[in-house]
Amino acid sequence: MLRRKPREKDEILPGTLEMLILKTLSRGPMHGYRIAQTIQQISDDILQVEEGSLYPALQRMQIKGWLTSEWQMSELNRKARFYKLTRDGRQQLEAEISKFHRIIGAISQVLENA
């Protein structure tokens, strides 16, 4: 397989990592690696999740009650920790998405009209 050339990657906007994780998990339960992979793939490698940020974020979201985790069989024939969205998590996701759109809209307005 051809080696993918490393593209320029942008940093994930601060504060949006959790929203992206929540959205990713809305597809269904995943383990940490898969979450990072998914975000990377869907954003065409632009958004790369640092493991150093990912796992602490996952811990925090568990504390807040937005995710639960379970050890299940993975594709490597060993157990891995799968994260699942809770009902509170779904609510949080919606809230964060609307907030994000609001802010982005406001920023665009300023950029266009200021």
Added chain:
Amino acid sequence: MNATKKLREIGRRLLFYLRKDRFDRELEDEISFHLQMKARAQMRDGVAPAQARLAARRQFGNETRLKERSREMWSFRWIEDIVKDLQYTVRMTRKSPVFACVIILSLALAIGANTAIFTIVDAVLLKTLPVKNPNELVLFGWSGGSHTYVADHSGDMANDPNTGLTLGSSLSFPMFHRMLEQNQTLTDLFAFAPIYNNVNLSVDSRAEIATGQLVSGGYYKGLGVSPIIGRIITDDDDKTGADPVAVITYRYWKERFALDPAILERPAFINGLPCTIIGVTKPGFESPLDIYRSADISLPFAAEPIINYRSSEYAETWNQWLRIMGRLKPGITIEQARTNFEPAVQQSAMEGLRDYLAKHPTPEYADPVPPNLTAIPGSQGEMFGRREYAQQLYILLTIVGLVLLIACVNVANLLIARSGARQKEIAARIALGAGRFRLIRQLLTESLFLALAGGGAGFILAYWARSLIGPASIIQSEHQNVDMSLDFRVLAFTAAASIATGIIFGIAPALKATSINPGPALKESAPSGSLGRSPLSLAKSLIVVQVALSIVLLVAAGLFLRTLWNLQRVDYGFDAKNVLLFDVNPSLNGYKGDRLGDIYRQISERLDGIPGVKSSTVSLYPMLKGWGWGQGVPRAPEAKKVADPNEQYFSFPVRNNFFETMHIPLLAGREFDDRDNLNSPKVAIVNQAFVRLVFDNDVPVGQHFEFDNPRGRLVFEVVGIAKDSIYRHLRKAPQPIVYYPFQQQIKELDRLGEGMTFEVRASGDPSALVPAIRDAVRSIDSKIAILNVKTQTQQIDEMMSRERIFASMTVALGILVLILAGLGLYGVMQYNVTRRTREIGIRMALGAGTTKVLGQVMRETLVLVAIGIVFGVAASYAATRLVSAAWIGINDQDSLLFGVTPHDPLSMALATLFLLAVAVLAGYLPARKAARVDPITALRYD
């Protein structure tokens, strides 16, 4: 985030602490899984397995950091910080235990004193009655101006300083009935009244005097007080003809009957009449009566005519003798209740007044105005006594607050001095990156730890010392109604005081200690303690503050001590040594008229026969109890002057040999003797003050005075003139007294129903006579109980108990404050010397002698103290001015002081002297240390 979510989050975090190991393992697993997946992706791209794993690791980033951050997400950061701070604090404390102990001890004494006084403040001013919903209760009374006329009032009266009106506590029975009829605003309305001359309660043939009150049928229900055994008085018991019943308090049940469960079945007699004790109220409940009146036993109003041998209170419609309280209906305000009842009460008052004026025409009151009804919150019960003592309590609280402030300043100084020694440690921590805020938090934690330790110890001290500084000393009464139990308010006060103390004394040293420049401080050559000028000047200013505050307290101590001294040296005008007092009230046993005179005579004769008794006599009240039977001036047709109608005199029935026994000289005329009896003309002996009041410096032996009372016109011949003696109060000049032979006053004594006091002069120790006296009285009539057995000196001491408390407290606190001042001075000067060791070494090397160095350090100390003394004297001047201006004289407490002015130079001089002595002592040791400095060692290193 709402509450449940927050709670769940905290719960999850707590679980983390329990499962720490598992968390670490799982995270480890998760990371290895992630690495494995990464490696697999690499291998799919064609990389060799070993390299793939390496590449994956590299790409992964800092594993340790990740683990740390993940763990951090879960922890309660601030709790862990505090725990670390506390561990550090304990370690530092263990390093210098003496230092910590000194601080904790001084704080314990200061905080303990505050807690003790606050307990009294709480008990007297803040506690509510231990009844159901005390805030729903309302207490009625009356108020009136100069045209208001109240014919007969048994209760408390006071002047309202704000409005100038007279306030009174008691209303009449007809008023009570009218209120019951008109009631629309209260769920319960009830009345109660103290039995002033107490009751003789005899159970199992043992008679004792108990305090008592009368209550209406709705009293217990209205208050919501339940019995612990038996039942309570109800409306059915308060009907004419009902069997007499009584309820006793738990405290009385414990003190007199030792919690005997069979008390309800024992046959009981009240004033000789059979009565059943039907119940005991729950522990903690006494009565809504004022703080100086307890009520061991409660009887229904219906029992009053039966047990009251003198004329019943019911008889006259104008007699105001009841306290009335009620419980508000939901949504009703106190003002609404007041307007509900006022018209009925005023109408009843007018009717009573008309009845009175019909029987006793008094021209001055042709147009009387009825009193107004007052209504105040009843949650604390009666308020007259509480209001009276409020001022004194606040002053005591201010005094102990001052001491606490002094202790704070002292500890702050000690901490500043010591922070010099820890300078290197703090500098190192700052250099290593500790935030200043973090360090301040650490130091504050140490301060709070010391303060809370001091507060805890102080609380325990206050608990033990409760009996020493009880309200018994401040409230001069034999039977108190004050609940001294420690409640949450006292605990909260102690905690708050401790925390405030910790912050006050901790903040300045903490700020100062952490504001250092780590570089120069860490240098090896840096002399320890060279934090720059600022901490030392702060410490010095604090010393000045401490000295100034201490002077204020010491001057106060001097003033109170001199007051007590002066009071103890008052010339009473009679001989108080070796005299034993006791009261009897044969009226409670049914003795009336001739029998009453006989029983007093019998007891007197029996007492005279006891070996060791020089002589015995009788008087209406003991001397210097503060009680008096006052009357308006009489007419003296033979006198050249008309006496001032605003004055009063005191009637004092005594036994014939009163003057001889009490060693009161007669200046003219004769003593009473056997020719003065019921059939002979009425005679009296008067004192000099009375002569000055009525007769204007004549020697009126053989002259007469007269007055009218409801029983007719009475004329008295003056047969003797006695030297003035202090009769009621130590502070007042001798008041006009008229002595009567009591056998001529039997009818009046019947009416008063209060009994009399026996004075027994012993040849030796009067207390040794007590058993013989008890036997003597019992042998005449075993049902007569004697009470208030004490020596005359003890009685007089009781009059001074408030002054004694103030004096002993301020002196004890003064000693504490002097010790603290000494410690503070020593600490700061020691620190000063240490800091300047090098400089001193240089001086000595250049030829300065030891004496010179010693003198210089001493001078520094004394200059500081002198500045403090100047400020202190000025402050105490201002403070005493403030207090005298704000003090409202109630009753006879016109002033806290006696015989000294607030700016007493002797007290100020003594205070200054003591403080200087301490300063010299405390300053000497550091000065000596400075003089001993070896210049070579000092210059080499420190």
